[in-house]
Amino acid sequence: MGSFKQDVKETFLGLSESLQESWSNFIQFLQETWPILMFLLCVLMGIWWYADPPPPRHVQLATGSTGGSYELLGKKYADYFAKKGVTLELVPTKGAQENLDRLADRNDPVQAAFVQAGVAHAKDLKGIQSLGAISYDPIWFFYRGPEVNNIDFEQRRGQFKNFSSKTISMGVQGSGTYAQATRILKLSGYEDTPHLVYMQGAEAVKALKEGKIDGAFIVDAYDAPNVQALLSDPGLHLVTFKRGKAYVKLIPYLHILEVPQGSLNLERNFPAEDLQLLATTTNLLVDDRMHPALQFLFLEAAREINGRGSFFADRGEFPSFKDSILPDSPIAVHYEHNRYPLISAYAPFWLAELINRLFFILLPFLALAYPLLQVLPGYRAKRMHNKIHRLYGALKAFELELLDGYDAQKRDEYLKRLDMLEYQALKINVSKNLSGEYYSLRTSIDYVRNCLNRGVYPYTENQEV
Template sequence: MRKKISAGVEGSGTHAQATKILKESGYVGGVDLRNLPGSEAVKALQLGEIDGAFIVDGYEAPNVQTLLNDPMMHLVTFKRAEAYAKLIPYLHILEVPQGAFSLPRNFPSMDMKLLATTTNILIDDRMHPAIQFLFLEAARSINGKGSFFAERGEFPSFKDSIMTESPVAVHYEKNNYPLLAAYFPFWIAELISRLIFILLPFCVLAYPILQALPGFRAKRMQNKINRLYGELKRFEQELLLNFNPEQRNEYLKKLDLLEYQALNVKVSKRLSGDYYALRTSIDYVRNCLNRGQHPYQFDEGVDPDL
């Protein structure tokens, strides 16, 4: 005679898990399956109308507590729990020590192994990250407390999920929810969190650039001053080697142009000494041109080192 077992209503999670386990065990067709809701399955068990029932529910659920508190009911251990967990990855083994459900009754009378599934939160990949955070916060508020089988803070978490993990959920699991949410409204905390996430890397990259910027500007100013010094030096060498008294006015105009270029150089206070030294040098060459007939030539027979 085939055993009558309730596998839950068709389309329910209980029915899906029960048929999956029975199929892996090779019992499909060997049992008389009844599709009873949880509460009806409990009553049928107590009345002896069925021989067993699969219950997929929490430990504190009324249906589970009704059966556990009924001394006429017996809990069946999954002796091959490890094998089921290997074949069906989303199943997890729950260890129940002897007497854990009732010490006065010593129930169960031996260590037992049960199987449990996890509840997954599935979202559309287009869902806004802020809404995903709210979902996770709600899941932590509902499922994050300690229970008979779960440690405090164990859920929500990733457990053998076959779906792609959301980057927001991965961040939440590693870093938890932003601390700012405890002090600001949600939208302000989310805005500040995202601004920090965007601006912090920018500041890390921009800081050395900003530090180097004054030095870069100073180097450009110094290069301009040095270039004008170089032009002045070449001009003075030309006067020394090829001075022509008839071109004195052209020489002075060239000096005026150099001085005009120097006046248009914008320098910082740190380089003001070099700037005014350049203008003083230009003025010195102008004075040399204006003193005497041949200021850049020596008389023959006169030692220039004297």
């Protein structure tokens, strides 16, 4: 038993000594090679800074029309960005068409935009990538007047005849509302319906509430001011899409949202029966030249703001990467599987980004630089040789000085100079391979000291004691 304990003790002692020696060699390596390491690091940092500059502190986001959910959502994103030290400027637009056009324009400063899935020419644009879908946008059709029982305006010659002579708002041309309403009506066979008008969301809401129009398509979030204004009006009614599954089959980017009886207003039991709404999704699109760190920040904002859950979305459902209308950004693909680097939860955005970038630069650098400098032919040995040989040279010069003008009165001064040489020798860190030369140097210094201590010999012709 005692022998086993002794073996274990000696094993751990050997490991400890080996680790200490390795650490000592590494520290010595840094002390000897730091000028080269600093030079290589400066070159690497210069290349890195030029090839991958830090993210900008200002970015523009195209939202949509005034009063819509995109305006409110954009303000939430701007607040989130401000906490991270980045200014997110919101750019109001007329809708999805303008958002896409500005994002596709390589000279336009807009680098991000909220765009509904299903905008006609989105797939033909170049230079735009998707960070995924961030929310549902229900397709609401509100109308005023007597409620039509079991309304099913999808039937070409059915109940929709009740609206054939009515004035209906389709949204502004170029907006997401216009794109969705046009596609649904065309698919249902109503593309030539008369009395269609084209109003922005807030304008359509005002006109419908004042009785200037009879119905309006609104494609917006449940909590959007325009939608809430219409839902709170007891004189307005809401259409159900009974054949929602058929629309989803024919228009793949659409979704079905269930609205249980009374869920919109329990007090007045609105709706009076279960409804089905069709919905598109809002996609967060970016210029493919946007800095990766800013894309990560947008995705984190989407997870923080849109991932909380809402009237129609479950917690954690967004951002979603299933229904992108354009090619996914590689950053979004990475984020889907890995999320944001862990350090971002414990450090400010700029510091986390800097550390993250340095981390991926320094690790490869150290992995390559250390073995590279270790295998440089005779680099470390030559440096140690040079230190030892310089002291040998100083010792030889000292002996020549003694031969040329030895002064017995200065013996103490000579001994102090030898002591200084020996002190300089003691400060040299040498590897085991050069221990012989190191101790030979110290022996030579001691030899000269002994010569001085025993008398003037051999530095004068006359031997005096």
